[in-house]
Amino acid sequence: MGNLSEKYVWEVPVRVTHWVNMVCILTLSVTGLYIGAPRTLALTPSEYVMGWVRFVHFVAAYAFAISVASRIYWAFRGNRYARWQEFFPILTREGRWHMFETFRYYTFLSRQIPHVTGHNALAGTAYAVVFLLYLVMIVTGFALYAEHAPQGTLHTLVGWMFALFSNQGIRLTHHLTMWLLIAFAIHHVYSAWLMDVKEKGGVMSGMFGGYKSVRERN
Template sequence: MRQRIYVWEIPVRLTHWINAISIVVLSFTGYFIGNPWLFVAYRESYAGFFMGSIRFVHFAAAFVFMASVLLRTYWAFMGNRWSSWRGLFPFLTKRGRQGMLHAFQYYFFLRRDPPETIGHNALAGMTYAIIVLLYAMITFSGLALFGDLHPESIWAKLTGWVLMNVPSQQLRMVHHFIMYLLIVFAMYHIYVAWLIDMEEGNGLMSSIFSGFKFLRPDQAPDWIEPEAEAAAAPKVSSHAD
């Protein structure tokens, strides 16, 4: 028998997929803005404002992405223990450091057993902390570039000091470089998710759609300390292995 545990709440799953779709749209449009590889004949009715349309899609996706990140940040303080901000800092606790070592040894083929946890393993949690930092950097640099093009906007007033100290071309290069880092992370993220799902057989891939994972009763406890609030208790039901 396995326990059917409700791990990923709706805001976590919703923001995960909004972020994923937004990053795909932002990457395609952002690359095109920096390197227009598609030529549109001038006789086409939409040719006159084709680049403007691409930029509009890019900016719209950026604001959707920002809203999603803000919602996920809010839920890091209001959600259950597996969506908590504490998951980003495993090195602060002894159990977290042990979990990081276990995950590191597994990923580098130094031990065979995967780090079985209910939520993310400790090393993944620290990785997500780096991703959150990259989110902040690419968002801030994007807003600064947006403000440079729209000097009357509030973003120009909030970020104008950046371009007074950093040339716009260098800021644009940083913006694009972080995009490539996020693309590499996305490929790695998908690979590791499939790997852990096959190794543990706990429904990790389906859990990002349903919210439920399937765990053995004797599975090791999470490295994240339990919350004091009763609301953080998982919903458990039995399910045939």
């Protein structure tokens, strides 16, 4: 038995980048779907539907890139729940055991709910993969965007992509990774809800206020 206490887990940069990412991913997915398969929405050529959709897409892309970069920075500066070690439990023996335990719970093989203060081991691993997907999206997206100015700074930064991959391959990757992130978002919302219900740690509200309910052993 332990006393229930409120613990400050998610610091401000973690929460801000989380919600900025969410808004950006939603915006980028909706605008991206239109850019990938547009409908004729304009009656005259003097309208600017695709122009605005692309403008929103690019602005959201910059916001997203800055947010992801900030979060990576915070992985080296933040508290223990924000640190990069949280995302690579696979590196330690204890972490691998937590991953196995969590996997057993998720697949109904165990009734023991893993109670951790920060991310559970599988969630942390999933976020490491998701951040990798973020980086893929940012690099492929800015590479495609840079093509409007092939002698520009941005193209110098990401132009190496075109030496390694075909242009259409980069486009396809950008498209498919969006779907992987949409699938992740579905999983993410469900898992957060599940853990909120079962674990009773207040993980959902924790992402707004920063506090989670933690029981301490006497």
